[in-house]
Amino acid sequence: MSNxxxxxxxxxxxxxxxxxxxxxxxxxxxxxxxxxxxxxxxxIDECEGTTASPCIRWAKTASNLSINVDVYLHSSLTSQEVNxxxxxxxxxxxxxxxxxxxxHLQQTTSTSNxxxxxxxxxxxxxxxxxxxxxxxxAVNRIVYANIKMNTQIEWNTSYDYPCRAIPVAPHExxxxxxxxxxxxxxxxxxxxxxxxxxxxxxxxxxxxxxEYHAVKTDDKNGIIHIYGAYP
Amino acid sequence: MSVLxxxxxxxxxxxxxxxxxxxxxxxxxxxxxxxxxxxxxxxxAATPPSASSAPVSATVELSGAEPAEPPVGECLRHxxxxxxxxxxxxxxxxxxxxxxIGRISEVGxxxxxxxxxxxxxxxxxxxxxxxxxxxxxxxxxxxxGAADGTMVFWIPGGTIGCHTFETAGFPLDLKTGDEFxxxxxxxxxxxxGVTAARVHxxxxxxxxxxxxxxxxxxxxxxxxxxxxxxxxxxx
Numbered sequence: 001m002s003n004x005x006x007x008x009x010x011x012x013x014x015x016x017x018x019x020x021x022x023x024x025x026x027x028x029x030x031x032x033x034x035x036x037x038x039x040x041x042x043x044i045d046e047c048e049g050t051t052a053s054p055c056i057r058w059a060k061t062a063s064n065l066s067i068n069v070d071v072y073l074h075s076s077l078t079s080q081e082v083n084x085x086x087x088x089x090x091x092x093x094x095x096x097x098x099x100x101x102x103x104h105l106q107q108t109t110s111t112s113n114x115x116x117x118x119x120x121x122x123x124x125x126x127x128x129x130x131x132x133x134x135x136x137x138a139v140n141r142i143v144y145a146n147i148k149m150n151t152q153i154e155w156n157t158s159y160d161y162p163c164r165a166i167p168v169a170p171h172e173x174x175x176x177x178x179x180x181x182x183x184x185x186x187x188x189x190x191x192x193x194x195x196x197x198x199x200x201x202x203x204x205x206x207x208x209x210x211e212y213h214a215v216k217t218d219d220k221n222g223i224i225h226i227y228g229a230y231p
Numbered sequence: 232m233s234v235l236x237x238x239x240x241x242x243x244x245x246x247x248x249x250x251x252x253x254x255x256x257x258x259x260x261x262x263x264x265x266x267x268x269x270x271x272x273x274x275x276a277a278t279p280p281s282a283s284s285a286p287v288s289a290t291v292e293l294s295g296a297e298p299a300e301p302p303v304g305e306c307l308r309h310x311x312x313x314x315x316x317x318x319x320x321x322x323x324x325x326x327x328x329x330x331x332i333g334r335i336s337e338v339g340x341x342x343x344x345x346x347x348x349x350x351x352x353x354x355x356x357x358x359x360x361x362x363x364x365x366x367x368x369x370x371x372x373x374x375x376g377a378a379d380g381t382m383v384f385w386i387p388g389g390t391i392g393c394h395t396f397e398t399a400g401f402p403l404d405l406k407t408g409d410e411f412x413x414x415x416x417x418x419x420x421x422x423x424g425v426t427a428a429r430v431h432x433x434x435x436x437x438x439x440x441x442x443x444x445x446x447x448x449x450x451x452x453x454x455x456x457x458x459x460x461x462x463x464x465x466x
Contacts, residue, residue: 072355111353111354111355114354114355117354117355119355124416124419124429125326125416125431126326127315127316127318127322127323127326128313128314128315128316129314129315129316130313130314131311131312131313131314132311132312133309133310133311133312133358133359133360133398134308134309134310134311134312135307135308135309135357136307136308136310137305137306137307137308138305138306143305143307144307144354146311146355146358148360174316181314184314185314188312193312205314
């Protein structure tokens, strides 16, 4: 155990040092990424900056905030370590608060008209935290999104624990900050892709959780770029 | 006379009881011998087909029921982004029952991975998670766990009608002869009655190197050595 703790400490110190060094040489850039139609070996690529086109986004955009995208929050979200349903509603609020013409995320209690479906399911292994699946047509406009949170993760609201091994004891269970992951998934659902480690954004993958509860300026710029600023 | 009547009544009761016991014993014997009613121990979890109970057979039929298209109006692409821990050789090995280098020898048609392979009726079920292909793979070099000869695995995604279902790391256009480093889990069958291990990830092999998502290009020897040093799951 002491060996493991020491190793983890050394890994954390090493990662922190590497990040500090990276931050020193690479100033944060506003390089929000959008999703583009998949191609090649990897299903999702990224189109960086503002020039790549076309990117995937919702067809629904609003000149005012009256156009909604209905979000269904499945009951499985309330049976986890923390109430993921509450956290999903909180995440939706973050994107609704952006001064852009992105669709207003609105909760629905019916599965007959939902456009985003959010649930907690087993991924079959503890390495995946969350996922977002899009359905889109020929013009790359999203018509449906499906967000899933892995029930094999022990969810909390303040920290991540390295998820490197199959859980065999309580201290080795993969743990993750639900606020961070949920907001990250809703970022995907809005049309944002992963962001570089050098950038401060909710769309950075695998960063320390506590600093990434909020939707950051880079994320907001991405949403505004996709949908336009709210007049 | 009353004594005689009492004895007779007792004998009748005894005969009735014995007959009842015989009937119960016969019913119990039939129940236990039935394959669909094997007794379940308290606390025991139901287990899916696994490599240990049902070997991943090279003779598995790759095709199934003819899949019907999703009941939605337009042709759609369904693409999944997964946020996960970094895919290192050690980390992937820890969630796998087998790690090996193999070459695809046959790719089956896309099938619904739903009960009875029925087309989902709910929108949220029209997902890459419910679509799969079976592939036959010739094992070339075992790095960790159990793998041998030619085996059949299932991978997510595929094409049904004008709908495509994709997730990162699983090419839509798999070809016979393609070579990969496979991480498989024999504890996760795709469907009831279909014996095939799940492929967690498959990394392309180019020449003598494996193209890894996190560790760059590594030689097959290095790939095998790192996987061998890690601990695999029990099938």
